[in-house]
Amino acid sequence: MEQSMTNATTSKAANDTVKRGLKTRHVSMIALGGCIGTGLFVASGSAISTAGPGGALVAYIGMGLMVYFLMTSLGEMATNMPISGSFAAYSAKYVDPALGFAMGWNYWFNWAITVAVDISTAALVMKFWLPGVPGWIWSLIALLLIVTINAFSVQAFGETEFWMSLIKVVTIFVFLAVGLLTIVGIMGGKGPGLSNFTYKQAPFVGGFPAILSVFVVAGFSFQGTELVGITAGESEDPSHSVPKAIKEVFWRIILFYILAIFVIAAILPYTSKDLLGSSASDVAISPFTLVFRRAGLAAAASVMNAVILTSVISAANSGMYASTRMLYSLAKEGYAPHFLERTGKNGIPYFSLIATTIVAALTFVSSIAGPQIYMWLVAASGLTGFIAWVGIALSHFRFRRAFIKQGHQLSELKYHAKWFPIGPLLALILCIAVIIGQDPQSLFTGNWEQVLVTYMSVPLVLVLYFGYKLKKHTKLIPLDKVDVSPVHKDGTLKDDAAAEKN
Numbered sequence: 372m373e374q375s376m377t378n379a380t381t382s383k384a385a386n387d388t389v390k391r392g393l394k395t396r397h398v399s400m401i402a403l404g405g406c407i408g409t410g411l412f413v414a415s416g417s418a419i420s421t422a423g424p425g426g427a428l429v430a431y432i433g434m435g436l437m438v439y440f441l442m443t444s445l446g447e448m449a450t451n452m453p454i455s456g457s458f459a460a461y462s463a464k465y466v467d468p469a470l471g472f473a474m475g476w477n478y479w480f481n482w483a484i485t486v487a488v489d490i491s492t493a494a495l496v497m498k499f500w501l502p503g504v505p506g507w508i509w510s511l512i513a514l515l516l517i518v519t520i521n522a523f524s525v526q527a528f529g530e531t532e533f534w535m536s537l538i539k540v541v542t543i544f545v546f547l548a549v550g551l552l553t554i555v556g557i558m559g560g561k562g563p564g565l566s567n568f569t570y571k572q573a574p575f576v577g578g579f580p581a582i583l584s585v586f587v588v589a590g591f592s593f594q595g596t597e598l599v600g601i602t603a604g605e606s607e608d609p610s611h612s613v614p615k616a617i618k619e620v621f622w623r624i625i626l627f628y629i630l631a632i633f634v635i636a637a638i639l640p641y642t643s644k645d646l647l648g649s650s651a652s653d654v655a656i657s658p659f660t661l662v663f664r665r666a667g668l669a670a671a672a673s674v675m676n677a678v679i680l681t682s683v684i685s686a687a688n689s690g691m692y693a694s695t696r697m698l699y700s701l702a703k704e705g706y707a708p709h710f711l712e713r714t715g716k717n718g719i720p721y722f723s724l725i726a727t728t729i730v731a732a733l734t735f736v737s738s739i740a741g742p743q744i745y746m747w748l749v750a751a752s753g754l755t756g757f758i759a760w761v762g763i764a765l766s767h768f769r770f771r772r773a774f775i776k777q778g779h780q781l782s783e784l785k786y787h788a789k790w791f792p793i794g795p796l797l798a799l800i801l802c803i804a805v806i807i808g809q810d811p812q813s814l815f816t817g818n819w820e821q822v823l824v825t826y827m828s829v830p831l832v833l834v835l836y837f838g839y840k841l842k843k844h845t846k847l848i849p850l851d852k853v854d855v856s857p858v859h860k861d862g863t864l865k866d867d868a869a870a871e872k873n
Contacts, residue, residue: 393605395612397529400536401602403620407539407627408682410592415632416646416658418588422581424567424636425574430585431628437801438593439621440794441760444767445600446617447788451857455604455696458597458759461766463704465773465853469845473835474762475701481755482694483727484748487734489687490514496683499676510735517688518728521695524717525605528692535685542678543627546659549666550634559666567640576641583808590805594756596620597763601693610785638662691727698723754828757806764799768792773853
């Protein structure tokens with residue numbers, strides 16, 4: 372009989388259990404830092420260029436609210452059952468083991484590939500200063516750095532992410548201050564005021580289709596917020612740190628993203644050609660760099676290059692952590708070879724870390740030796756974040772319904788998600804809409820090669836889901852049979868009798 376989620380949480384072997392060492396400040400900053408990266412520092416310019424200042428603001432506000440509902444859903448489940456690999460485990464526990472299998476492997480694959488993408492990007496960013504040095508050297512250094520950080524202890528990871536995230540936060544505060552001073556004319560000469568919000572077709576350009584396309588950009592920018600669910604399994608006090616992190620992240624997302632886009636849109640007209648070509652490999656046209664230059668700060672490009680490099684390393688570091696913990700969780704659930712759940716004395720699942728590093732390294736090598744293979748690998752991981760969000764929303768909807776159906780009271784929960792069932796249903800609908808909206812033109816015109824590249828993540832998840840379902844003959848778990856038991860901080864069930872029975 373397959374190993375169930377309940378049995379997985381009862382393991383008390385010291386060498387098979389990750390240690391809880393993340394402090395509340397780590398969890399808060401990791402959750403925040405996970406959604407502040409090149410998506411804000413670079414891609415925000417293309418969003419304004421596509422939909423205009425008004426369209427970009429509407430899209431980011433809408434996506435920010437959706438992500439907030441999603442995180443409150445995750446928070447309710449994570450405080451009730453704080454384990455590594457959380458939302459994959461919740462999909463199996465509250466919906467169907469086959470869904471947990473598919474979500475877990477899908478998410479691990481995504482982050483393992485993303486680590487390779489990030490270390491490649493780090494090499495591109497370094498070319499800004501040292502164009503003559505081969506890029507693979509910088510990528511190798513970046514990979515060794517993040518593996519070392521993740522191999523020491525969870526505290527080492529938490530501290531590193533805390534300080535790298537703090538750099539990003541400080542940068543945004545400085546940017547907002549400089550930008551607002553530039554808008555009113557205190558810096559950089561005559562201020563534009565709000566004239567660019569009514570320039571030509573502004574504030575809304577391209578109508579609803581353009582706003583929908585920016586929803587896609589915004590969605591990628593916010594991906595990483597679900598890391599708060601992964602960290603709950605190693606947080607010293609998840610019932611306190613997770614709700615605190617979710618509450619803080621919501622307000623900071625609204626503050627940082629909305630104000631940052633407002634500043635960029637006020638200073639740079641949506642018709643600016645520089646906004647069209649923004650990429651992580653060309654920091655000179657990052658909208659942040661352009662705004663700093665407009666304010667008269669000559670060293671803007673070098674400063675922003677350093678910040679973007681920090682963001683890329685931070686993303687790779689978080690990706691290595693998330694994928695390692697997800698692979699560890701898959702092994703605990705019986706979905707991966709059991710040797711992958713073995714941990715060292717410091718609680719680090721070394722075998723999962725090594726396996727993830729090998730996949731990331733091979734993916735990076737393919738970017739040099741076989742660019743076509745690399746392109747397909749990256750395409751296959753493209754929609755994974757949105758698919759994970761769908762799993763979170765669906766799992767929470769089922770969890771809350773099962774919790775009430777079995778006679779429990781909401782007062783028993785340590786944290787309550789907002790606006791149930793509207794919150795998870797809205798998140799579910801918007802995530803599906805964003806997935807479909809990745810490339811609707813190719814869908815409607817029948818460009819199947821492009822459709823395959825864009826939507827490859829979807830059939831991969833379906834293959835994993837139905838493959839496991841056919842092999843194990845799993846079924847949707849009835850609401851009255853869903854195990855909503857809470858767990859102790861060490862991951863063991865409070866109801867040991869129930870654990871033994873299962």
